[in-house]
Amino acid sequence: MASESSKFAGSAAVMAAVKHAAKTEGSGQLRDADLQLSSVVVTPEAAVRDHWMSLILLAGGGIRMTLKAFYNTNLCRRVLADITGQKPEEIADHFVSDLMRELLNRVGGSAKRMLGDAGLTVGLSLPLVTRGFDQIFSNSTNQRDTDFEHWVLKTKYGAVAMSAELTRAPADCLNKFEWIVPAPKTDADDGELDFL
Amino acid sequence: MSVPADNIAMNQNQILQASHHILTLMERSKEQLERFVDRLPSVFCVSSAQGQVVKGNAELADRFGCQLEGLLAKNLSSLFKPATWTLFAEQMRGVAAGDTSQTSLELPLDASDKDVKTLSWTLRAFDGNTSGSGPLVTIFGVDVSEIRAYERQLSQIFSTIPLGILRVDQHLKVVPPLSAYVSRILRDDHVVGKNLKEVLFAPGWEQLSSLQREYAGNLTSIMGFPEFQYEMIKDNLPRLISIPDPSQTGPKALRWIGINYDPIVQDGVIDGLLLILEDRTEVERMRAEQEARQLSEESVIRRFVEVRRLEPEVRRMVQTDIRAFIDSIGQSLAANDLAQTLRTLHGIKGVSRVAQLTQLKDLAHGAETTLLGLAAAEKASWRQHEGLIAGIVDEWNEVETILAALNAPVGTHKVATQPAPGSLVALAHMESRLKLTVKETAKAVSKDVELSCKWGDVHLPQEVVGKLSECLLHILNNAVDHGLEASTARVSAGKRSAGRLVIHAVRTDKLIEIMVADDGHGINGVAVARSALAKGVITQQEAATLSLQDKIELIFRPGFSTRDAASEISGRGIGLDAVAAAVKSLGGTISLATELGEGTTFTIRFEHGSP
Numbered sequence: 161m162a163s164e165s166s167k168f169a170g171s172a173a174v175m176a177a178v179k180h181a182a183k184t185e186g187s188g189q190l191r192d193a194d195l196q197l198s199s200v201v202v203t204p205e206a207a208v209r210d211h212w213m214s215l216i217l218l219a220g221g222g223i224r225m226t227l228k229a230f231y232n233t234n235l236c237r238r239v240l241a242d243i244t245g246q247k248p249e250e251i252a253d254h255f256v257s258d259l260m261r262e263l264l265n266r267v268g269g270s271a272k273r274m275l276g277d278a279g280l281t282v283g284l285s286l287p288l289v290t291r292g293f294d295q296i297f298s299n300s301t302n303q304r305d306t307d308f309e310h311w312v313l314k315t316k317y318g319a320v321a322m323s324a325e326l327t328r329a330p331a332d333c334l335n336k337f338e339w340i341v342p343a344p345k346t347d348a349d350d351g352e353l354d355f356l
Numbered sequence: 357m358s359v360p361a362d363n364i365a366m367n368q369n370q371i372l373q374a375s376h377h378i379l380t381l382m383e384r385s386k387e388q389l390e391r392f393v394d395r396l397p398s399v400f401c402v403s404s405a406q407g408q409v410v411k412g413n414a415e416l417a418d419r420f421g422c423q424l425e426g427l428l429a430k431n432l433s434s435l436f437k438p439a440t441w442t443l444f445a446e447q448m449r450g451v452a453a454g455d456t457s458q459t460s461l462e463l464p465l466d467a468s469d470k471d472v473k474t475l476s477w478t479l480r481a482f483d484g485n486t487s488g489s490g491p492l493v494t495i496f497g498v499d500v501s502e503i504r505a506y507e508r509q510l511s512q513i514f515s516t517i518p519l520g521i522l523r524v525d526q527h528l529k530v531v532p533p534l535s536a537y538v539s540r541i542l543r544d545d546h547v548v549g550k551n552l553k554e555v556l557f558a559p560g561w562e563q564l565s566s567l568q569r570e571y572a573g574n575l576t577s578i579m580g581f582p583e584f585q586y587e588m589i590k591d592n593l594p595r596l597i598s599i600p601d602p603s604q605t606g607p608k609a610l611r612w613i614g615i616n617y618d619p620i621v622q623d624g625v626i627d628g629l630l631l632i633l634e635d636r637t638e639v640e641r642m643r644a645e646q647e648a649r650q651l652s653e654e655s656v657i658r659r660f661v662e663v664r665r666l667e668p669e670v671r672r673m674v675q676t677d678i679r680a681f682i683d684s685i686g687q688s689l690a691a692n693d694l695a696q697t698l699r700t701l702h703g704i705k706g707v708s709r710v711a712q713l714t715q716l717k718d719l720a721h722g723a724e725t726t727l728l729g730l731a732a733a734e735k736a737s738w739r740q741h742e743g744l745i746a747g748i749v750d751e752w753n754e755v756e757t758i759l760a761a762l763n764a765p766v767g768t769h770k771v772a773t774q775p776a777p778g779s780l781v782a783l784a785h786m787e788s789r790l791k792l793t794v795k796e797t798a799k800a801v802s803k804d805v806e807l808s809c810k811w812g813d814v815h816l817p818q819e820v821v822g823k824l825s826e827c828l829l830h831i832l833n834n835a836v837d838h839g840l841e842a843s844t845a846r847v848s849a850g851k852r853s854a855g856r857l858v859i860h861a862v863r864t865d866k867l868i869e870i871m872v873a874d875d876g877h878g879i880n881g882v883a884v885a886r887s888a889l890a891k892g893v894i895t896q897q898e899a900a901t902l903s904l905q906d907k908i909e910l911i912f913r914p915g916f917s918t919r920d921a922a923s924e925i926s927g928r929g930i931g932l933d934a935v936a937a938a939v940k941s942l943g944g945t946i947s948l949a950t951e952l953g954e955g956t957t958f959t960i961r962f963e964h965g966s967p
Contacts, residue, residue: 208410208411208428209428210425210428211425211427211428212425213423232425233424233425234423258862286372286379288383289378289383289387290383291390291411292428293402293410293411296410296492337663
């Protein structure tokens with residue numbers, strides 16, 4: 161039985177599942193990533209959180225959720241340098257974007273699986289990489305049935321900002337949805353880097 | 357009909373693959389565009405209205421001294437000095453607020469570790485669909501510091517170059533820019549907008565030739581026409597003009613400006629002119645000095661040659677006569693006697709003409725012209741032209757020095773002794789000089805004249821002969837110039853083609869008579885009276901009372917001349933009155949007899965012992 165504090169309902173349940181996925185997959189993908197809820201008030205210009213942005217879309221059962229990760233290549237190169245044993249400046253550009261695509265793919269896939277287990281079936285798009293600046297075009301959606309969450313994944317080389325934008329149509333589609341945080345695995349070996 | 361579940365899955369997989377392919381393409385093409393912006397050689401930036409950078413390129417990162425990915429943390433304000441930023445921020449807020457959709461300004465960037473660069477900025481409202489964000493501003497900055505530096509260098513050259521460079525438009529109005537020297541050379545600080553004629557040609561307009569005035573005045577007529585129109589007029593445009601300079605006197609009172617023209621051709625037609633003005637004052641002054649020097653050297657040589665080739669007789673005449681005139685002119689000056697001075701000048705002119713001493717003749721002629729040209733009001737102060745007479749005396753002294761040297765026997769420098777005053781001289785001594793004069797005069801007026809003399813062994817004192825020879829010269833000159841007809845007229849009147857002049861001196865018991873006769877057309881007393889009336893020599897009432905002989909003798913009156921234009925030979929109106937005065941001063945009388953078509957005879961009479 162899950163405790164009351166690990167049980168979520170409605171939009172908060174979806175958000176909690178996504179953040180849970182981000183924390184678990186992020187620690188694997190970015191090494192030692194620690195999830196922290198952002199206390200930053202995101203103004204329009206501050207919405208451009210970093211030079212690069214990777215994103216993925218989850219949609220189904222009345223919800224549409226855009227997951228984004230803002231990053232700079234310096235951080236990614238150093239993470240990759242630790243993994244491959246190369247020097248940061250030797251890491252090719254496409255490895256950096258592949259790293260972040262894979263992060264979003266894993267977080268999205270993990271969230272999709274957990275939401276599906278809880279009864280909410282969603283589809284997952286392909287991950288996309290673009291410039292952080294393009295975020296300014298996302299802020300124009302109707303915000304009435306939309307929820308936002310911001311957090312950062314802290315690594316030893318800096319932070320990767322993430323956001324989730326959840327839109328419900330119809331507005332009451334999540335009224336009966338609940339999600340409980342799964343118990344932590346005792347033997348966590350899914351941090352293996354197998355995409356390379 | 358139902359579709360098998362694995363078919364649906366396969367379909368979805370295909371859709372996914374297709375959209376994956378499109379997304380990959382889009383992502384690549386967008387990344388290419390992004391790189392293109394990243395590498396723009398100018399500053400590109402999107403910022404919030406407060407200067408917070410949300411997007412920038414490598415050039416901007418370079419200004420901040422950071423990496424491209426580090427730009428998001430930056431604010432544009434740190435690129436400027438506070439005062440400059442205030443200006444820039446104001447423009448940004450204006451654009452962000454939608455006051456203007458675009459604005460441009462030039463401001464320097466003050467990146468601390470670099471040279472200050474001036475950029476030309478263009479600010480534009482960001483036109484993406486960003487209703488969810490605050491207003492954003494797109495900023496372009498092009499480095500114009502090198503262009504501006506080059507412009508400054510050019511303008512420094514333009515402002516220090518000692519040439520007046522200016523342009524005029526189709527209406528000949530001066531248009532900017534122009535070189536700083538223009539205002540100096542034209543002595544006008546506000547040339548722009550004025551007409552070329554007003555600023556350049558007007559001050560020296562009177563000095564231009566009529567052709568130059570015509571072309572300079574009609575420069576607008578070539579505007580709007582092909583360039584060959586300029587080629588047609590260019591040779592008649594003033595290239596060197598002189599402008600009176602009131603701040604200077606003497607030869608410096610003129611400023612010289614050299615002008616170069618170039619048509620400005622646009623779309624095949626003349627649209628304006630480029631003028632390059634050059635101060636030629638010094639050059640012209642030096643040229644004038646050089647010319648004067650050369651002239652003075654030439655005059656020394658010419659003087660010597662002229663004196664050298666004088667026949668011994670003429671040389672003696674020159675020495676005695678001009679010496680006497682020079683002495684006389686000194687007295688006239690001292691006595692402030694203009695009339696006497698004029699007579700003496702006329703004498704000097706006559707003798708020097710006969711002797712062909714051109715410089716002395718020219719100086720005397722020039723002085724005479726100046727003094728005769730004086731208006732009534734100026735006559736009182738005629739002595740201010742004394743310098744002209746001093747010039748004559750100087751010239752004479754030069755001539756006299758040469759004469760003395762030539763007269764001196766080889767090995768000595770002693771001046772030849774002159775006849776003692778009062779000693780008698782034969783009138784026949786004058787003959788060669790008179791013949792020379794008549795020959796010269798006849799040549800000058802293109803007439804054929806013969807002079808024959810009978811002197812009758814008459815002797816008179818040296819000084820009388822000197823004055824008398826002047827009188828005879830005047831009469832002979834008048835006869836050649838006015839009395840004798842041209843050959844063709846003579847032949848058609850049934851006379852010999854060569855005009856005849858006769859001098860006949862006789863000595864009777866009581867008198868010495870010297871007659872000068874010509875076989876010319878005689879003097880028309882009526883015409884003389886009409887002319888005298890017209891010249892104001894006599895009044896209407898006087899004219900009515902005069903006999904024919906009286907009318908004829910009007911030619912002895914001062915101020916009379918039947919020629920309008922003064923010539924060097926006669927016709928100034930002082931010739932015959934000077935003769936009359938000279939004869940009178942010698943104690944003699946002069947009369948004349950004339951018959952129309954037959955000729956004129958002047959008779960000078962002296963009583964024995966009277967001169």
